[in-house]
Amino acid sequence: MAAELRLADIHKSYGPVQAVDELDLTVGEGELLALLGPSGCGKTTTLRMVAGFEEPDRGTIRIGGDDVTYQPPHKRNLGMVFQNYSLFPHRTVAENIAFGLRMSGASRAEQQTQVARMLDMIRLPGREDMYPNQLSGGQQQRVALARSLVVNPRVLLLDEPLGALDRSLRESMQFEIREMQQRLGITTLLVTHDQEEALSMSDQVAVMNAGRILQIGAPSTIYDRPASRFVAEFLGTSNILTGKADADGRKLAAGAYSFALPEPQPAGAPVVLSIRPERMVLGDEAERCPSRLRGRITGAVFRGSYAAYQVRVEGMENEIFVYRQADGPLGAITYRVGEEHWLGWNADDGILVDPE
């Protein structure tokens, strides 16, 4: 029953606030697209318009080719999972899961077999008669998922589905939801402010800010090739270097420093370069890098699988972050605060981004 979801030229404002601005988005059949952005960026409004709880001021929403822009939510045949699960507290697990089937007039026997099938799928067999408040957070989340999937929805909407779970559970649920989504081949729109969730669960990520989509692409593309400064900084940590291209357009002149550019730029053009901390090299190896700086370590943090360093460079506004994979026993901190070292990177690891 999977169908393509297509949003075209969607506008939505609340009074003077433009919540969603000229939004175009397509989620292909069976694909999972994550809408990622800070709170208030318009991602939830977009989801609510797809669900039918809000109407756009302009534009069309199509599901499997049908225009549903102004269709009420109960006629859209969607599934939705909310952050707080939103299970009906006055109904048992079985009644919760069967709710959608009952609304569409399925027979009692059909409801029973489907409920049993779903409970098997979410690995909670035999919990039919329990009430939601008797289940743990993760179990409630799985029941909520089952409740939304049992009706074979055309599109599944996930609104910060893992926000209420603790960290370790969140990671296993990411795998679980993704696996289920792929196995059922269900078109899914995921809204999240958690970049890790967006990157690890989706086929495509759309980064939103201030009502607009800044970049859409595969998770690795978005991470490795951010189009703008906002995307680079919102997804993980980025070291941002700003300046102007020099006379022959091959180097970035930033104050007293000059760095090689990955590709030539018009002379004198403003340039913003983003380098991921894990692409930075620290210590003796850095002396061989074409772009390098000398700085003093102002912070060193052990993070398990890697160590994070904060380096202060004379004449630079922001500290530079460097992640180093564990090379000693379990990521032991090999450099100490106060030491002076070289840090550098290869020209290809510097990414030119839009200044916005």
Next chain:
Amino acid sequence: MATAVDKTKSRLGARGLRGLLLIGPAVLFLVAFFVLPLFDNAMRSFATADGQGFTLARYVQLLTDRFYLGVTLETVVLSTVVTLICAAIGYPVAYFLVRKAGRWSGLVIFLLIAPLLTSIIMRTFGWQVLFARRGLVNNLLVQELGWLERPLQIMNTPAIAIIGLVHVLVPFMVLSIATVLQGIDRRLEESAQILGAGRWRTFREVTLPLSADGIGTGAILVFMIANGSFVTLVLLGGGFQTLPLFIYQQFNTTRDFSMASAMSTVLLVIALACLYLQLRLVRRQGGS
């Protein structure tokens, strides 16, 4: 060892004493002017005519005699009718207050509570002005609109008493329901809609059952107050013969104090039963 124990003991004692001093006056006052009179009242209902022996005769009479049973029944029926009307009127108002009123909710609450702030005398005269034979309503229906041949008889009928009671009691219902409605997560309703329930179905399947506790609390409150209502019924008339009216009559006309005491004990027991029900409702809410 011994001294340490003594110390804690004396400290506890001091704290207990201070606590006692703080609540003492209130407790003394309640015991002297509420508990003892109630007790005295109850005892009187069990005393034989000469004041020496113990008898259950009055309760036997109250609970078996057709006439007295009728009075109790009428009290309960009137309160039930008032409660049902309050629920029917109160629910939509509470729904509007919580979901639609927005920044006007303060005004709506004020309008709701306004009847409670006006004196009973003013309210009664207000109803006279509205519903008298030549009152506003009849004038409108007969003369202005010509819908009726003869003026409606509303004053001194059961209807006016019910209208009067509903008028003062509906705020209790509305506020009880509104409190619960306020706490319902809108996403539960949205979940139902997404799963294929229309507006009415969503209301029936989710909103109404989840606000049942509010209706319950409101109903118990309204029922209890209606059960004991006296002034409204005296002033508006309507020919009701309820327990409070009958107690008054026993005191002033028949001067059978013991019978009046027995009846007030019955009224008290009904109220206590209601309180017990409410307590159980609240506990169920707390438990879930």
